[in-house]
Amino acid sequence: MSRKKTSKSKGASAPAASTLPAANGPQPARSGTARPGSDAPPYGPPQPGRPSLGSGGDFYDVAFKVMLVGDSGVGKTCLLVRFKDGAFLAGTFISTVGIDFRNKVLDVDGMKVKLQMWDTAGQERFRSVTHAYYRDAHALLLLYDVTNKASFDNIQAWLTEIHEYAQHDVALMLLGNKVDSAHERVVKREDGEKLAKEYGLPFMETSAKTGLNVDLAFTAMAKELKQRSMKAPSEPRFRLHDYVNREGRRASCCHP
Numbered sequence: 001m002s003r004k005k006t007s008k009s010k011g012a013s014a015p016a017a018s019t020l021p022a023a024n025g026p027q028p029a030r031s032g033t034a035r036p037g038s039d040a041p042p043y044g045p046p047q048p049g050r051p052s053l054g055s056g057g058d059f060y061d062v063a064f065k066v067m068l069v070g071d072s073g074v075g076k077t078c079l080l081v082r083f084k085d086g087a088f089l090a091g092t093f094i095s096t097v098g099i100d101f102r103n104k105v106l107d108v109d110g111m112k113v114k115l116q117m118w119d120t121a122g123q124e125r126f127r128s129v130t131h132a133y134y135r136d137a138h139a140l141l142l143l144y145d146v147t148n149k150a151s152f153d154n155i156q157a158w159l160t161e162i163h164e165y166a167q168h169d170v171a172l173m174l175l176g177n178k179v180d181s182a183h184e185r186v187v188k189r190e191d192g193e194k195l196a197k198e199y200g201l202p203f204m205e206t207s208a209k210t211g212l213n214v215d216l217a218f219t220a221m222a223k224e225l226k227q228r229s230m231k232a233p234s235e236p237r238f239r240l241h242d243y244v245n246r247e248g249r250r251a252s253c254c255h256p
């Protein structure tokens, strides 16, 4: 069964999880060439126990699209590279052109969950390109930079955009990145928490540089999406807010 795609279907139900790889399959990450849905698996209900084989040779039970959004320079690409490859892209800042994507298969409570992660360009001039991708996203990671007040102040505008273009029940998480830069910090943790509470969002501070909370952010989202996709979950309800509050590490303690 495949889901019929509708354009800007505000108020429609969230896209179903995908279990089948596309005929042409996801392509290796590259900038500015991907088209909405063209490289992505078609949608369909999850069929646990019947793993699919992606074109990259990755077996998975269920697949979801996770999009990273936020101002240019907040660290979206670095966060993704940290999660995917465990490395930090130091040095010259190379701004993303258009949109880029990477895949990773996670083991979530015995199920292989493939995350197809879309890295969007934060620059204003690419905004119309990224709008086209929102409607297919199952989850959004919305980032600001704790050393850049403007990126925090713009979160409200990003939320307005998300409400306009994304599915109404898209899973959403707010991340304050670059907490390793303690001396340059201008947005307090409490300010991030307050904003997140105001909008009912799960919230964490992260560092693509040290890796703080990076795996946790993606894993928590994978757990949430997996739970949402189960028609009659046998496990207790997963609570994203409680999970990130419990598991999230604070920059000043506990982390190397």
Ligand SMILES: Nc1nc2c(ncn2[C@@H]2O[C@H](COP(=O)(O)OP(=O)(O)OP(=O)(O)O)[C@@H](O)[C@H]2O)c(=O)[nH]1
Pocket (backbone or CB within 6 Å): 070, 071, 072, 073, 074, 075, 076, 077, 078, 079, 089, 090, 091, 092, 093, 094, 095, 096, 097, 120, 121, 122, 123, 177, 178, 179, 180, 181, 206, 207, 208, 209, 210
């Ligand atoms: N200290 C520190 N620097 C970071 C971190 N994450 C990213 N950076 C730096 O911030 C700059 C921008 O990072 P990118 O990941 O390219 O930013 P982006 O959000 O993808 O930007 P666009 O592609 O233009 O939307 C780069 O110079 C990174 O090295 C972090 O966690 N800590």
Ligand SMILES: [Mg+2]
Pocket (backbone or CB within 6 Å): 076, 077, 078, 094, 095, 096, 119, 120, 121, 122
């Ligand atoms: Mg980028």
